[in-house]
Amino acid sequence: MENYPKIYLYRRIVQAKLFIDNNCSENIDLDNIADEAYFSKFHFIRQFKKIYGKTPHQYLSLVRIEKSMQLLRTETPVSEVCFSVGFESLSSFSGLFKRIVGLTPSAYQTQQLQIKAQILKTPLQFIPGCFAEKKGWTKKEQF
Amino acid sequence: MITKMNHVSIYVLNQDSAYDFYVNKLGFKVHTDAAMGPGMRWLTVCPPEQPDLEITLMAITDGMMFTKETAEQMRNLVKKGTFGFGVFECDDIYATYEELKSKGVEFTKAPKEEFYGIEALLKDDSGNWFSLGQKK
Numbered sequence: 001m002e003n004y005p006k007i008y009l010y011r012r013i014v015q016a017k018l019f020i021d022n023n024c025s026e027n028i029d030l031d032n033i034a035d036e037a038y039f040s041k042f043h044f045i046r047q048f049k050k051i052y053g054k055t056p057h058q059y060l061s062l063v064r065i066e067k068s069m070q071l072l073r074t075e076t077p078v079s080e081v082c083f084s085v086g087f088e089s090l091s092s093f094s095g096l097f098k099r100i101v102g103l104t105p106s107a108y109q110t111q112q113l114q115i116k117a118q119i120l121k122t123p124l125q126f127i128p129g130c131f132a133e134k135k136g137w138t139k140k141e142q143f
Numbered sequence: 144m145i146t147k148m149n150h151v152s153i154y155v156l157n158q159d160s161a162y163d164f165y166v167n168k169l170g171f172k173v174h175t176d177a178a179m180g181p182g183m184r185w186l187t188v189c190p191p192e193q194p195d196l197e198i199t200l201m202a203i204t205d206g207m208m209f210t211k212e213t214a215e216q217m218r219n220l221v222k223k224g225t226f227g228f229g230v231f232e233c234d235d236i237y238a239t240y241e242e243l244k245s246k247g248v249e250f251t252k253a254p255k256e257e258f259y260g261i262e263a264l265l266k267d268d269s270g271n272w273f274s275l276g277q278k279k
Contacts, residue, residue: 004237004254014241051238123177127185128150131199136207137179 012037013047020056024063025086030056065100068093072109073116081105150187152199153228154221156269158186161200164268168246169231171198190231224270236261236277 034044087093155161171188187197233239252264
């Protein structure tokens with residue numbers, strides 16, 4: 001069933017990517033990942049970038065920011081989020097977060113918690129009226 | 144003038160399991176997850192680079208939208224793999240295929256070069272199928 005070009009190369013790079021996904025909070029040594037994937041460091045970085053459009057280091061930073069966004073949507077304090085996703089300083093975390101997301105971590109958290117509270121309070125605002133009606137979720141009855 | 148499509152529905156057998164499939168396996172983002180009363184939930188997700196298209200993961204339950212009989216028929220049709228709901232796009236189909244496969248996603252067709260591009264076929268946890276494509 002499977003027979004496509006560079007299949008073994010793909011499998012090794014994808015496993016390295018998944019390793020980054022699953023261990024992003026740890027102190028990941030990208031040299032080690034290259035070794036594990038049986039690549040020289042430079043070859044590994046080049047192949048990774050060709051497939052994912054980013055270097056492994058850029059990708060790791062992005063995964064950490066995405067994970068921090070998830071945690072900020074819960075009520076975890078910003079400093080706790082910063083260290084638990086693998087950043088070593090609050091200023092580098094905040095700076096990178098703002099560059100990628102466009103808001104500071106605390107502004108993002110406030111915004112997300114407000115949306116969450118709004119969904120809880122008036123869920124019908126978030127549902128197209130036709131579906132709500134079809135499902136019998138009408139203002140008078142419950143919301 | 145219609146300008147955009149902003150909601151599309153996929154009928155699923157179980158919303159918890161669909162959440163796991165679309166969010167944890169496919170990597171989609173949760174847009175709205177609202178409890179609408181006992182056993183009722185409005186759950187929408189977006190493809191990672193398309194935040195303004197909400198895919199509603201619609202549970203097939205007896206009630207206002209379906210009669211008991213229709214719901215049963217619909218569940219059977221979904222399970223049988225009757226419905227193909229669309230085409231997903233990715234940058235690198237071989238990498239996406241390897242990643243999704245290692246996360247347990249079932250493919251009915253491995254990536255193959257066709258005259259229109261490279262295509263694979265995958266199934267969601269309910270039985271709905273999708274094409275996965277990469278432009279040449």
